[in-house]
Amino acid sequence: MPSAEPPSEPSAEGGVPVHAPVTVEFLSDWRDAAYNCFSSGHKFCREVCPVMQVTRNESWTPTAFHANVVAMEQGELTVEDVAEDYVNCTQCGACELRCPNTLFTGDFYRFRTRTVDLVKRMRALAVDNGVHQPGYRRWNRLTDERSHEPVLGDVPVGQERVRDWAEGLDLPVGGETVLFVDCEAAFHRTSVPRAVAQILRRAGVDFGLMREQWCCGGPAAEMGYREQSRRFAEHNLADWRASGVRRVLVLDPHDYITFTEDYPAYFGADFDIEIVLVVELLAELIGNGRLTPTVPVERTITYHDPCRLNKRKGVWEEPRRILRAIPGLTFHDVDRVTQWSYCSGAGGGLPVEKPELTARISESRVAKAAELDVDTLVSACPWSERPLAEAGEAVSIDVVDLHELLAVSLGIEVGGSTDR
Incomplete structure (x- = not known):
């Protein structure tokens, strides 16, 4: 992670916040989506939100996330005022599916509520303005240092141990198909990738492991550290290309989201790697x-x-x-x-x-x-x-x-x- 931090939002003039250029660009991109939500005044999305279900905090709801954008555009709030609210989201996507704009007008107006993307962008906006959450900052600093997530706790994490879970399985390195094992499974829940590897071998599926696997970069993107996420993605894609990889088997849903949504967004048509979810493959x-x-x-x-x-x-x-x-x-x-x-x-x-x-x-x-x-x-x-x-x-x-x-x-x- 870069050591230098961008300046935070300029001070208010005459009681009205003066937004930094990066914030102005963000508001331009998201104002329409925010007004589409804010104008409906419904509570459908709130009741399926897991955070709302246990906290009943109206400031931590999908509606509030959009309303904050409206307030920022109107000069009532700054990113410093609202950044901490956006921690309270699991990015599960239930609110998007429940939104009337998606349910009732999506087909006609071609509009889909994108609350998950909004949360990711607001977190990124906060980081771009030098507003950091302490846990996110520490997590991404350690991930950057070790090339892998610290996986909550005292489990030793490092590049030299990323394939320890496969000890005794005699799995090759490289090949057209590789198995990508997320950080939690590789270092903490090693029984999961061991099960996957042995099942695939039992079924006659040929696969290897990456030469140098780094974290997928998805968690960094979810927490707002987009530059770090992109660097990790570039490393993994370069490793795949160097080994002639054409297909990546993925056992973790978080990696699957990252490889099928974030990587295509980063690389466009140049990303031609087939991503296969192991659960779907096993059912087949x-x-x-x-x-x-x-x-x-x-x-x-x-x-x-x-x-x-x-x-x-x-x-x-x-x-x-x-x-x-x-x-x-x-x-x-x-x-x-x-x-x-x-x-x-x-x-x-x-x-x-x-x-x-x-x-x-x-x-x-x-x-x-x-x-x-x-x-x-x-x-x-x-x-x-x-x-x-x-x-x-x-x-x-x-x-x-x-x-x-x-x-x-x-x-x-x-x-x-x-x-x-």
């Missing part, structure tokens, strides 16, 4: 008979939809196909399986700056699972599994990764650790 391999789970898993479960798969990418059928293929499971599904699924609170940098708020959201999510009389909550997102598991201890609900559960049913000894 089960469907065509290349994987057949046979070992019964005697658990009563429900499934936690990762927001970045379900709400933002529409991926909710494939995980359920996998679960229904595993013998022994008693699966209590819920009707909130599309856009209204519950959030874990673990996204958008929220656990970095406000871990206590993430914990409250995870507790609320696990409480909903407990109402179904299950003993296990299954997830397909390594980042959600840590806070969900901590919340699950209070109500005797295990949190198990979907990839690991499938590996057990295939008779695979996973190994690795979750440091829990």
